[in-house]
Amino acid sequence: MLFSSFIFIFFFLPLTIICYYLVPKKTRNFVLLFFSILFYMWGEPIYIFIMLFSTLFDYINGIFLDYFRNKNNNLVVKIILIISIVGNLGILTFFKYSNFLVNNLENILNVNINFPLIVMPIGISFYTFQTMSYTIDVYKGIVPVQKNIWKFATYVMLFPQLIAGPIIKYSDIYNDLDKRRESFEMFSSGIKRFIIGLFKKVVLANSIGSVFVTIKSISFDQLSFFTAWIGALAFTFQIYYDFSGYSDMAIGIGKMFGFNFKENFNYPYMAKNITDFWRRWHISLSTWFKEYVYIPLGGNKKHKNINLMIVWLLTGLWHGASWNFVFWGAYFGILLILEKNINFLKKRKTCNIWAHIFTMILIIIGWVFFFSENLSSSFLYLEKMFLIKTNIVDKYSFYLLFNNLVLFIICFILSTDKLESLLKNIKNKFDKPFIFNLAYIFLFILSIAFLAGDTYNPFLYFRF
Amino acid sequence: MKKSNIVFSILFVAILIMGGILTLLNNKSFFSFTENRYLALFPNFDFYNFKEGKYMLDLENYVNDHLIGRENLIKLKNKVQYYMGKRDIQDVYIGKNDYLFEKVTSDNFNFNRLKENIEIVNEFSQKYKNTKFLLVPSKGYIYDEYLPSFATYIEEKEIFDYIKEMNINFIDVTDIFFQRKSEKLYYKTDHHWTTLGAFYVYNYIFNNSKIDDYNWVEVSDSFKGTLDSKIIGLNKISDSIYLAQNKKLLNDFIVNSNSYLYDWEKLKNKNQYDFFLGGNTDEVYFETNNKNGKSILIFKDSFANSFVSFILNDYQFVYIIDLRYFNGNVLDYIKEKNPTDILILYGLNNFSDDIGLLKLQNIK
Numbered sequence: 166m167l168f169s170s171f172i173f174i175f176f177f178l179p180l181t182i183i184c185y186y187l188v189p190k191k192t193r194n195f196v197l198l199f200f201s202i203l204f205y206m207w208g209e210p211i212y213i214f215i216m217l218f219s220t221l222f223d224y225i226n227g228i229f230l231d232y233f234r235n236k237n238n239n240l241v242v243k244i245i246l247i248i249s250i251v252g253n254l255g256i257l258t259f260f261k262y263s264n265f266l267v268n269n270l271e272n273i274l275n276v277n278i279n280f281p282l283i284v285m286p287i288g289i290s291f292y293t294f295q296t297m298s299y300t301i302d303v304y305k306g307i308v309p310v311q312k313n314i315w316k317f318a319t320y321v322m323l324f325p326q327l328i329a330g331p332i333i334k335y336s337d338i339y340n341d342l343d344k345r346r347e348s349f350e351m352f353s354s355g356i357k358r359f360i361i362g363l364f365k366k367v368v369l370a371n372s373i374g375s376v377f378v379t380i381k382s383i384s385f386d387q388l389s390f391f392t393a394w395i396g397a398l399a400f401t402f403q404i405y406y407d408f409s410g411y412s413d414m415a416i417g418i419g420k421m422f423g424f425n426f427k428e429n430f431n432y433p434y435m436a437k438n439i440t441d442f443w444r445r446w447h448i449s450l451s452t453w454f455k456e457y458v459y460i461p462l463g464g465n466k467k468h469k470n471i472n473l474m475i476v477w478l479l480t481g482l483w484h485g486a487s488w489n490f491v492f493w494g495a496y497f498g499i500l501l502i503l504e505k506n507i508n509f510l511k512k513r514k515t516c517n518i519w520a521h522i523f524t525m526i527l528i529i530i531g532w533v534f535f536f537s538e539n540l541s542s543s544f545l546y547l548e549k550m551f552l553i554k555t556n557i558v559d560k561y562s563f564y565l566l567f568n569n570l571v572l573f574i575i576c577f578i579l580s581t582d583k584l585e586s587l588l589k590n591i592k593n594k595f596d597k598p599f600i601f602n603l604a605y606i607f608l609f610i611l612s613i614a615f616l617a618g619d620t621y622n623p624f625l626y627f628r629f
Numbered sequence: 630m631k632k633s634n635i636v637f638s639i640l641f642v643a644i645l646i647m648g649g650i651l652t653l654l655n656n657k658s659f660f661s662f663t664e665n666r667y668l669a670l671f672p673n674f675d676f677y678n679f680k681e682g683k684y685m686l687d688l689e690n691y692v693n694d695h696l697i698g699r700e701n702l703i704k705l706k707n708k709v710q711y712y713m714g715k716r717d718i719q720d721v722y723i724g725k726n727d728y729l730f731e732k733v734t735s736d737n738f739n740f741n742r743l744k745e746n747i748e749i750v751n752e753f754s755q756k757y758k759n760t761k762f763l764l765v766p767s768k769g770y771i772y773d774e775y776l777p778s779f780a781t782y783i784e785e786k787e788i789f790d791y792i793k794e795m796n797i798n799f800i801d802v803t804d805i806f807f808q809r810k811s812e813k814l815y816y817k818t819d820h821h822w823t824t825l826g827a828f829y830v831y832n833y834i835f836n837n838s839k840i841d842d843y844n845w846v847e848v849s850d851s852f853k854g855t856l857d858s859k860i861i862g863l864n865k866i867s868d869s870i871y872l873a874q875n876k877k878l879l880n881d882f883i884v885n886s887n888s889y890l891y892d893w894e895k896l897k898n899k900n901q902y903d904f905f906l907g908g909n910t911d912e913v914y915f916e917t918n919n920k921n922g923k924s925i926l927i928f929k930d931s932f933a934n935s936f937v938s939f940i941l942n943d944y945q946f947v948y949i950i951d952l953r954y955f956n957g958n959v960l961d962y963i964k965e966k967n968p969t970d971i972l973i974l975y976g977l978n979n980f981s982d983d984i985g986l987l988k989l990q991n992i993k
Contacts, residue, residue: 166685170689170693171648171652171689171692171693171696172688172689172692174645174648175645175648175649175652175692175696176649176692178645179642179645179646179649182642182645183642183646207685208682208685209682210679210680210681210682210685211680349631349634349635349638350631350634352634352638353633353634353635353637353638356637356638356641372710379736382736383736560781561781563778563779564716564777564778564779564780564781567714567778567779568714568715568716568717568777569714569715570714571713571714572713572714598631598633598637599633602633602636602637602640605637606640606641606644609641609644610702610705611705611709613702614702614703614705614706614709615706615709617693617696617699617702617703617706618702618703618706618707620693620694620696620699621664621703621719
């Protein structure tokens with residue numbers, strides 16, 4: 166089930182809210198668990214068992230880890246930790262990467278292996294990382310073991326973050342599981358966050374996304390400089406509004422039930438350098454990799470460049486079972502190494518418009534690797550963007566530009582924090598919550614309208 | 630605890646609940662006139678469908694199709710997009726001067742099928758030497774100045790030149806259309822030519838009549854065509870449909886037929902173009918009291934529907950076949966009717982997508 170669907174917005178969500186607030190506080194986690202299972206089963210009626218297994222697996226690992234630690238049996242404790250990590254990565258590798266691995270083997274060995282096509286269960290990249298973070302944090306002693314399997318299951322399957330993140334570490338949420346306090350203020354704030362996320366996804370991301378789809382369907386060698394840039398910018402905005410919009414909806418829904426999830430995006434396109442960008446983009450993922458891969462490998466104390474490269478190759482691979490994602494990760498790995506090692510880059514003055522523009526260009530180039538099918542088409546696309554063997558405009562350029570100019574401008578403005586600052590100022594001066602609330606309702610209706618438009622499906626010829 | 634938060638929270642949840650309930654109660658319509666399709670039915674539960682996830686998909690389709698206020702919401706979306714500068718929606722160009730066009734560009738035009746179909750016509754006309762081939766150019770080609778600014782459209786001239794290089798008896802009407810551009814040759818809200826456009830083409834082939842030979846009767850002033858449905862909320866104008874009544878022919882000059890020439894009931898529907906010949910049918914014939922023994926067989930798409938009334942002037946027998954729906958044996962039909970003339974008449978865009986023409990292939 167998607168947040169941006171009518172079945173969720175007008176049926177699942179209100180039903181969950183009503184049931185949740187009707188029952189006494191101690192039953193509320195059960196309500197969430199029940200609806201989370203329903204939510205996941207809606208999209209994966211069969212594969213839900215893998216997630217249930219994964220949950221049970223790390224619940225048991227946690228219990229045993231705690232038991233043997235209390236018996237001071239450090240060897241067994243370490244073995245259990247390894248079992249958990251290997252088990253989780255094993256499940257993830259099998260369902261997400263086996264076809265990729267087999268294809269590469271086939272190419273290297275020049276043979277044909279009859280390996281069945283494995284379909285990836287929804288959300289597996291997120292929930293395996295979450296359960297792993299639990300066992301590792303229990304091992305490190307950062308969090309107490311969770312002996313109540315229902316509470317643990319509620320953590321793993323909490324439907325706001327189950328399918329598309331943010332990746333919630335157990336240490337960030339275990340207090341909320343027991344001691345959260347819902348309030349109208351939090352609920353209301355959650356609604357507003359949800360509406361903003363819905364607007365970003367359904368109005369902005371989908372609209373600018375269709376511009377990208379149009380351009381992507383043109384053969385890359387026919388693109389002009391202008392059209393190639395429009396396409397790259399369109400994708401740059403699409404992926405930001407799509408992903409951050411979904412995170413906004415997750416955080417908003419979390420708030421409706423009293424949970425405070427950490428921010429996952431912080432105006433990433435305002436970054437002044439690449440290091441800054443990765444502190445603002447998909448924060449929960451880079452935090453996870455830093456804590457559970459970078460620092461255990463030695464962090465910036467031992468052979469930091471190698472550690473960086475390993476982390477970024479894995480980050481790229483996490484995004485998809487394909488070499489262009491690995492390349493995308495490596496690309497940022499190299500940029501980060503350069504930034505951390507070259508002195509004049511480190512000491513660059515901040516708040517320089519050229520720094521922002523240069524950083525943005527680097528980010529956009531990264532996205533070209535991300536959206537291209539393979540390396541050679543990425544380089545072909547980049548040639549067009551940098552005027553190599555290319556016309557300046559083609560027959561599509563002006564039509565695409567003028568049809569979408571207002572949309573691009575809105576996307577640009579909202580990718581900075583100018584509007585948020587402006588609204589904060591206005592709110593402080595004129596305390597008229599009624600008008601602001603009305604504006605949110607209007608945004609909501611507009612988003613519903615755009616969603617409805619996507620379901621419009623006319624037939625020219627009528628056949629019984 | 631701010632009161633505004635309480636009100637806002639309750640109001641929002643109430644909107645969600647009402648949206649759900651009203652959608653469930655909104656079971657009145659099962660056919661959408663603007664979309665010309667049946668709306669999804671409420672699915673029955675079935676364990677197999679559930680296991681495959683199909684039951685959930687069907688439920689979602691049901692909710693999507695019956696959402697309360699759906700049409701108004703879609704109109705709102707279209708308006709917002711239009712005011713933000715978008716000039717094509719659902720593959721329709723929203724042009725200047727209230728003109729709507731099918732968005733046909735080199736990206737979505739089926740060049741392969743076009744070439745295959747031209748080859749089929751080529752082979753067919755080698756076997757049946759009395760065949761003529763007419764493709765009606767698209768509105769976007771003739772009235773390109775009304776396309777949205779900078780919009781691209783396929784180059785139809787290249788296609789016509791390509792056909793003319795073959796040994797097909799091809800009737801090129803583009804010059805007529807360009808000459809008569811200032812008159813209303815196409816509907817603004819539909820992709821079809823008007824009765825006037827059909828008349829000029831008829832007259833170009835047979836060259837035996839004038840506009841004044843006909844009474845031009847306006848049978849509707851409220852026609853909103855196929856292109857209008859796709860952009861609901863944006864189009865405000867209607868087209869007029871005219872019937873051309875031959876002054877010299879008597880009222881009962883059709884002696885025998887299996888169909889209406891004009892179906893007045895269809896003017897009450899959304900798709901008023903079905904007025905001509907009652908819509909698309911597989912096989913229609915007319916016998917007139919033109920006792921000249923001449924007959925014509927027309928293979929057509931919907932363009933010929935408004936053309937037929939003119940062609941009745943010249944033949945005793947008129948046979949009309951829409952190959953998409955015709956399931957008989959074409960070879961036998963031709964042998965049986967033995968027409969004096971054969972005409973293949975399509976709009977260019979339809980012709981490039983049509984698969985019915987395969988039935989003309991390999992006729993030995």
